[in-house]
Each structure stands twice: as C-alpha cells, then as structure tokens.
Amino acid sequence: MSTLPGRGHTSSSTPSLDGKGGTDSAAKVGKSTKRTGPSYVYYRLYTKLGAFESNRSLYNNDHFIGRIPSKLFPPPHTVASVRRTLCKLEGLSEPDKALVFAPLSSPAPKEDSARLSLHAPSGPGLSEQDPIALVVESEKRTKDVKQPEKLPECSDDTDIHYLYYRVYSAEGEGDEEKAKTSFDEGDVSLGRINTLFIAPPHTAGSLKACIAKVEGLVTPGHALYKDMELFEDMTSDTAMGDTDVICFQGHIYPGSDGGDPVALVNATANTAADQKAEPTQAKVLSEYPLDTAATNRALSDGSESKFTKRARLLSTFGYEKDKPTWLTINRDEVVYTDGIILTVTRPSNNQSGPGYMAINSKREKGFVWQWNVEFI
Template identity: 80%
Template sequence: MSTLPGYDHVPSSTPCLDGTDSAAKVAKSTKRTGPNYVYYRLYTKLGAFESNHALYYNNRFIGRIPSKLFPPPHTVASVKRSLCKLEDLLEPDKALIFTPNSSPAPIEDSTRFSLYAPSGPGLSEQDPIALVVESEKRTEEVSQSEKLPECPDDTDIHYGKSLYYRVYSSDGKGEKEAKTSFDESDISLGRINILFIAPPHTAESLKACIAKVEGLVTPGHALYKDIELFQDMTSDAAMSDTDVISFQGDSYPGSDEGDPVALVNAIANTAADQKVKPTLGKVLSE
C-alpha cells in the first residue's frame, strides 16, 4: 500500500525514562495544530458541480469537511465512500479521485491518504482532491445552514486560468452567442475557468465541459459524436478525444483570447435547461 506525500515517517527510538515515547512526541509535533479538514472539488465527466459543504457562499465549487468525519483506514477507496456519503452522491464504487487536478490518471484505491499531516493532497484549499462521480444527482437535497464567508479575490487559488472558445452551430449559420460571453463587442467569444474542466484533461473532457456550459448535447446523446473540437482557429483537423491537454504554464489551447479553441457542429440540447446558474458566472469566467 503506497502513501501519498505529506506525512513524515517517524523512526523508532528508545522509550524515555519518564514512560513516554520520544518517537510519539516527534510524530505529534509533525501534525498540524487546530482543526483538520479535507478540501475537495466535485466533478462529473461534464465538469464541476457545487458542493453541499461549500467553503464559501460565493464559490460553492470547493468543499471542506472535517477530517474527523472520515473513519480509518484512510485509503482512497474509503475516502471516496465517505465523500460520496457526506455529499449524498450515488455509486461511490464508480467514483474516481485525482490528485492533483492535473493528474492524467486516477489514484489507485489502495493508496493511503494522510489526513492529519501538516500538508499534502486535500489538506488545503490550494491543493484540493478532485472527486469524479457518475452523476451529480443526490440522494437528498441538503441546504447548508451555517453562514459562510465570502471567497477572497485570489484568482490563483479560486479561479485559476481562463480558456477562451467559440461555438459554431451545425446549421451552418456561423458562430453562436456564447453563454459565458464577457465582451459586448464580441458576444460569440466565451470564457471558462480551467478548474471547471473535469480530470483527466483531454480534448474529450474540454469538449464535454463546453457542451454542458453552452446547453449543447452531451456525451450519451446520439448527435454528440458529430461535434468536433479544434485547438485553434487555423487548425486543419479536429482534435482526437483522447488527446491530452496540459494547462501547466501560460500557453495551452484556448489560452489566448485572440486564438480560442473552436467547437464545430454544435447541436443545442432542447431538453436541457438553457440557463446557466448565476453562481457559475464569476467562477466560470473570471
């Protein structure tokens, strides 16, 4: 069983004369002081959705739960089950955990989390774990009762980086007005936050995310296969769904608003709610 970084191994030593174990003292000193929490983001393959245990009232996409609510052993499998239960989510056995968010593959179920270490995956809002589930449908709807603080205006932590895109409809009438438009002089240019894209980060996860935000048909719909994603406006061929996209650094597909990615053959999902939630506005487009 492997252990995620964030816990210092304490070597054995001779017990002290006063009956206490010096190694235990060292171990205790490596633990963080004050309450311990697990920080996380929730996703389906279509993108992020809100937590029932949000950290901020104006950014409900990052959740926080006290570590004491997670029973041992603290393996990935156990943490998944606990998170799904605490968030009232279905099918925990099908859930996946990614850490960090940019990881190309989920963490193995047998891997151990160190939930009481001074630092490590899931132990701060700067380094939350990503839980990807089959559906955002919940067993019951729960409203968070306690008063939450306002999310500080720290774009590096809470809003990440922007990705720009244009959507072209299948009817051949050109570009569509983007639901996440931010420039009145160019309303077809959309912008989302890369933190809204579900891991692993591939052309497929980006395409699905834009499709959800724009109210288009999504994976599972018969016409979804016709939608194509181009990495820039001058590309001759569409990206393959399995193409890996790295959002590390400042240059990635859609990083430049002058050269956005393009979603072509877009088909509206008439059965879907076409209205983007107001809470998504700042999180998606800042």
C-alpha cells in the same frame, strides 16, 4: 519497516515515571511532530460533463470547493475508503462508480488500494490550492446536507485560469451566435470557462463535454455528439482526438489566450422538449451579464402561466447574497419552470452559467442552475 511519527525508539537513562517504560519528556518529544489545530480535506466535485456544487462548500460565494474535517474519514485512508466517505457526506449515490483524482491534474484516477495522507503537512487534498477531484456518475443527491449559516467570502483576487472558445453550429449558417459565457460586448461569440470547471482527466474529450454542457449542446451519449469536433485553435487543419491530453497548469495551453481560442465545430443544440429555449428572453438576459438591475428587470418578464413544467431540485442552498435574482432551493422540492434555458451571472462572484427561472410552492420566483434541476 517504516517508523510512525512520534513512535520511534528513544533511549534514556532516566527511570520510568509512569511505570510503562517511558518518561513524560519522551512523550512530549513524540507528540511534537503532530500537526496542531484542525486538519481538513479539500475537494471538488465533477461529473464527466464538468463541475457541480458541493453541499459542504468552503465559501459563501463559491460552492464549487468543498472542505471536510480529516477526523471524519475512518482509517485506513485508502482511495476506496475516502471515496465512500466523500460520497456519504455529500449525499451522492453509487460511490463504487466514482473516481478519485489526486492531485486534480492527474492523467488517470487513483487505484482503490492507493493510500492518501490526510494528516500530512502537505499533499493532494490538504489545501484549497491542491484539492482532490471526485468524479461521479450523477449530481443527484440521496439526502440533504445542511450548510453552515455563516461561511467566509472567497477573495476577489483569486487567480482564475480561463479557457476561451468559439462554437460553430452544424448548419454552418455563418451567423455570429452569442456564447452562453460571453463576457465581451464587442465579441459576443467568444466564450470562456474557468479551467477548474473541466472534469479530470484533462483531455480534449472532457473539454468538449464541458463546453457542450455550458452551451446547452448535445452531450456524450447523443447520436449527434460524435459529429462535433474540437480544434486546438482557429488555424488548425485537424481536430483533436478525445484522448489528447491537455495540461491546464501554467499559463499556456490551448485556449489560454482570448485571441487564439479553441473552436468547437458542428455543434448541435439540445432540442429536448423540456429544454427548448425562446431566444427573445434569453437574448435580453445575455446582453446584460454584469448589470444586476437590468438582469432583474429581464427576469421579471414573462407570464407565470407558462411555468407548467414540473421539476425536482437536486441540492439545498440559500443564495442569500444573490437575491432576488436567485431562488433559495431545497433538495427534492418540486418547482415549476417554463423550460427556457437562460444564462445569468451571479452578483456575488460573477460566475455565469445556464439555468431556468422557477417558481416554488411559496410563489417565490428566481433563477436556478441547470445542474440543480431534474424534470419530472
């Protein structure tokens, strides 16, 4: 039988001072093994298509890493209990369908009965560098969660592991299409994504789904998705299987070198009526991914008479440091958009991604991430 911290047998010839068979000194010795100060659970949120933002984010300029005090998790600390608590505190639906990966790099989700040590000195979920991953069916929130007014800034010297890729269309026209995450004006078809944005388990299938989401391509469940193939590098003769495991730990993995990216072939754009893009405006934005002034000028173009598509917002965030480019959003608020998918870079952290220009009830106009929008 294991001994709980601070509850081991202590022999002493000193008589009891509290009438309960123990001494003050023994009690102090027992308590000395406990952690001092508050403890937290760190985590990242995903759907099968990739990462989405936490409503309990740790940083003002990085909403993808969440943190919750350990004291908010009731015992026993099983995977099932932790999963339900995370979903409740994040306002996420269908907790019984969610999966927990601890650590994030695990090849398979944890069993519901497995226990997580939320008060240990170290381990999965106990530090920002070793978060657990919660993979849910949908990003849709069931309630608002108010963010603290002041959050610290994430350090700019964070070591980001990128995955580099190229996308080739199903038509095979040979045109050099600009990647939505293009970062090099001399090679616009080369894109890159943070490996932390790829949902676990880390396989060729989850990588393919993440690239498809970022690039506005058809995603799993679409009839044409099965035709897309992911190649380990530009010289590969055979595509990777969706279940092939990819380890993003360390510095060498498929796509780790911009000179030798993975290749997604037979890619088909998502041509749903509410997601058709007008290339002229999207092109203007993507040519200036790091030029805030030019981006703001591009965002101001276009007639508001085209903003006729109604959409519901799925999250609540202020984006104070990203104004006026970004729109402050409130969950369940109805906004109007022209349905044009744009790729914009956040000034506060240089993170790029797809989204829409939207106008709220106050006639305020700004950019909203694609994953925070649900057309109605």
